[in-house]
Each structure stands twice: as structure tokens, then as C-alpha cells.
Amino acid sequence: MAWILLLLAGLAEIVFALSLKYNEGFTKLYPSLVTAASGGASFYLLMLSLKTLPVGTAYAIWTGMGAAGVAVLGVFFLKESTDLWRLLSIALVVVGVIGLKLSHVE
Template sequence: MGWLFLFVAGCAEIVFALSLKYNEGFTKLWPSLVTMVAGGSSFYLLMLAIKTLPIGTAYAVWTGMGAVGVAILGIFLFKESTDLIRLASIVMIVVGIVGLKLTHTE
């Protein structure tokens, strides 16, 4: 169950980070509400996940999911760079996340 909580927490982290782009310093109501709900949900689900997962693994996977998700969506939503070094860096983060998952034993 910890991995499910962690996955959903990572997804909420992506929504949280992207919503920061749209809330314009908390001056727009709906994007600001999305930011608060997604951020709170992400932290809460991470808290549930670390009840059964090692904190180092859970935190690294959570931040990695957020970083990769926002970087990929930034390419599609905001026309951010797709140069080779950026894409290779995203792949290395994914490899690290997979490595942490594979080396964890429950």
C-alpha cells in the first residue's frame, strides 16, 4: 500500500508544482486552491507512504517523480527545451527511481 500512496503523492506533487505556474503568486483563486489541495494531499500521502517505506527511498522517489513529471510536462505545456542533455538528465532520474524501487525489499 505504501507504494500506491507514494505514486499518488508523486502525481499530486506534479499537479502542485504545475499549479504554481498558474496561480500568479496566489492572486488567482482556482489555481491557488489547486495548489493548496495538491500540495497538502501530496505531503499527506507521502506521510502515509513513509509508514511502511524507508524515508530515504520514499523521499527520493517522490521528489524524482515530481521533477521528471514537471520536466516532461514543461516540454509539452510550456515549450521548454528538449536538448539532449536535458532529456538524458530526465532519463537518469528515472533510472535512479527504478533503482531505488528495485533495491527496496518489503
Template sequence: MGWLLLFTAGCSEIIFALSLKYNEGFSKLWPSVVTCFSGAGSFYLLMLSLKTLPLGTAYAVWTGMGAVGVAIIGIFLFKESSDWIRLTSIMMIVIGIAGLKLTHVE
């Protein structure tokens, strides 16, 4: 259950970060509402996942999911760079996340 909560928290973190792009300094109502709710939801779900997962693992996976998700979405939505160094760096984060998951013993 902890991993499912953590995955959901990571997805909420991606929504939170993307909504920051659209709320323009909290001057637009609905993107600002999304920012507040997704940020609070992400933190809450992370907190719940910490009941069963180690702090270091959960926090690293949560931030890694956010970083990878936003970087990939940025490539498609905002035409950010997709050169091989960037893609390799993203892949290294994914490998790190997978390694943390694989080495976690319940």
C-alpha cells in the first residue's frame, strides 16, 4: 500500500509542478487552485506512505518521479531540449528510482 500511495504522491507532485507554470504567480484562479490542492495532496500522500516506507527511499522516489515526469512533459508540451545528455540524465534518475524500489525489503 505504501508504494501505491507514493506513486500517487509522485503523480500529484508532477501536476503540482506543472500547475506552477500556468498559475502565473497565483494570478490565475483555476491553475492556482490546482497548485494548492495537488501540492497539499502530494505532501499528504507522501506522509501516509512514510508509515510503511523508509524516509530516504520514499523522499528520493517522490522527488525523482516529479523530476522525471516534469522533464518528460516539458519536452513534449514546452518544446524543451531532448538532446542525448538530457535523455541520458533522465534515464539515470529512472534507474535510481528502480534501484531504490528493488532494494526495498518489506
């Protein structure tokens, strides 16, 4: 269950980070509400997952999911760079997240 909570926290973190692009310094109401709700949900779900998971593993996976997810979605929806080094770097983050999950013994 903790891994599902962490996955949901990571997805909420992606929504949070992307919504920062659209709230224009919290001057737009609906994007600002999305930012607040997804940020709160992300932290809350992370906190719940930490009841079972080690903080180092969970935090690294949470931030990695957020970073890689936002970078990938930025390429597809925001027309951000697809430079080889950028794509390789994103891949390394994904490999690191997978490695942390696989190395966790319950």
C-alpha cells in the first residue's frame, strides 16, 4: 500500500509542478487552486507512505518521479528540448528510481 501511496504522491507532484507554469505567480485562480490542491495532496500522500518506507528511498523516488515526469511531459506538451543529453539525463533519473524500487526489501 505504501508504494501505491508513493506513486500517487509522485503523480500529484507532477501536476503540482506543471500547474506552476500556468498560475502566473498565483495571479490566476483556477491554476492556483490546482497548484495548492496537488501540492497538498502530494505532500500528504508522501507523508503517509513514509509510515512504512524509508525516508531516503521514498523521497528520492518522489522527487525522481516528479523531475522525470515533468521533463517528459514538458517535451510532449510544452515543446521543450529533445536534446540527446536531456533525454539521456531523464533516462538516468528513471533508471535510478527503478533501481531504488528494486533494491528495497520489505
